[in-house]
Amino acid sequence: MFTLFKENHVNAEIPDHSGITNSINVWRKGKVQDIKVHLDITHPFVGDLIVKLASPSGKEVVLHNREGGSSDNLQVTIEGDVLQEFIGEKAKGLWTLTCEDHATRDSGTLNTWGIDFVCDEMEEAYKREIFIPNNDADALLSTQECRFSGRVIAAEADVEIEHPLIGDLVVSLTSPSGTEVVLLNREGGSQNHVKRHFEGSQMDAFKGSETAGTWTLKVDNFHAADNGVLKHWKVKFRYEQVDNLKKVEGIGPKIEQLLNNAGIWSFSALAATSADAIKDILIAAGDRFKMHDPTSWPMQASMAAQGKWEELKEWQDVAVGGKM
Numbered sequence: 001m002f003t004l005f006k007e008n009h010v011n012a013e014i015p016d017h018s019g020i021t022n023s024i025n026v027w028r029k030g031k032v033q034d035i036k037v038h039l040d041i042t043h044p045f046v047g048d049l050i051v052k053l054a055s056p057s058g059k060e061v062v063l064h065n066r067e068g069g070s071s072d073n074l075q076v077t078i079e080g081d082v083l084q085e086f087i088g089e090k091a092k093g094l095w096t097l098t099c100e101d102h103a104t105r106d107s108g109t110l111n112t113w114g115i116d117f118v119c120d121e122m123e124e125a126y127k128r129e130i131f132i133p134n135n136d137a138d139a140l141l142s143t144q145e146c147r148f149s150g151r152v153i154a155a156e157a158d159v160e161i162e163h164p165l166i167g168d169l170v171v172s173l174t175s176p177s178g179t180e181v182v183l184l185n186r187e188g189g190s191q192n193h194v195k196r197h198f199e200g201s202q203m204d205a206f207k208g209s210e211t212a213g214t215w216t217l218k219v220d221n222f223h224a225a226d227n228g229v230l231k232h233w234k235v236k237f238r239y240e241q242v243d244n245l246k247k248v249e250g251i252g253p254k255i256e257q258l259l260n261n262a263g264i265w266s267f268s269a270l271a272a273t274s275a276d277a278i279k280d281i282l283i284a285a286g287d288r289f290k291m292h293d294p295t296s297w298p299m300q301a302s303m304a305a306q307g308k309w310e311e312l313k314e315w316q317d318v319a320v321g322g323k324m
Helices: 080-086 200-206 253-261 267-271 275-284 297-305 309-318
Strands: 002-014 018-026 031-042 049-054 060-065 074-078 093-101 108-120 140-146 151-162 169-174 180-185 193-198 213-221 229-240
Touching: 002 018, 002 093, 002 229, 002 267, 002 297, 018 108, 031 049, 031 060, 031 080, 060 074, 060 080, 074 080, 093 108, 140 229, 151 169, 151 180, 151 200, 180 193, 180 200, 213 229, 253 275, 267 297, 275 297, 297 309
Parallel strands: none
Antiparallel strands: 002 108, 018 093, 031 074, 031 108, 049 060, 049 093, 140 213, 151 193, 151 229, 169 180, 169 213
16 A cells, blocks of 8 residues: 655636646556545636546536636535545656636636545565664665656655564665665664654655655664564655756756755746745845746746647747747
């Protein structure tokens, strides 16, 4: 059994008498046992909206069907019977949200949406591994491969170990880029079993790290006589996509690095950042950057996030240096 949370920051307009789609790609194999969908939509008349979710197999469920009348904004977590059709579905693949506006005059914005999964494993994921005493060999190294690419927003880890003296162990986790975080440092004394969940500030060093690649759990055993068993471990993240922000007219490599340093890695994140906030980043970087005008950057980024490349190119062809 495993849990998985994926979220997209979209910040895209929902056109009148039309709609938009946005997809979350799930790489991990598993069968859905429970699912929750989180929606954050700004709209002055939610009774105009129909919102649907389709699984990778094509099965579709209506999440919102023009309920709510003249109420404004749809900020809700959907769970329970309405999502029953997805129980037993394979999690891996594209999950696609469709937002349709069936009236004129009032337009809205899909801000963010996300999915919480609880899934059964579809294949054996964890193996028992025997520790080698410290005087016989190096530390135990166990690896897991992450195939999706992004930047870590928040990281968590679970570790379960059996050992006669847990206090003899040092356990650390290393990201693909080489960032190492010590999870356990000879804690636990004479306990013979530890099952811990690690999150929050202890894992903050991984923020901004690339997700794709090999994550390595290292277990050092400082007792010369006792072996132990690594029963289970896993690492999971909230992450955001990494986009080429230089596609936005007015942004070059150095400004892209400034935005990355400020935590802005994706078109969606840039679209959700005000021009004033971007200007503050540029001013803080010094005189050579404060001359740039970011007024149009969120708008350009929004088009890029929605895949409106022809529309973006047409705009850029008549724009000068990203100014409106």
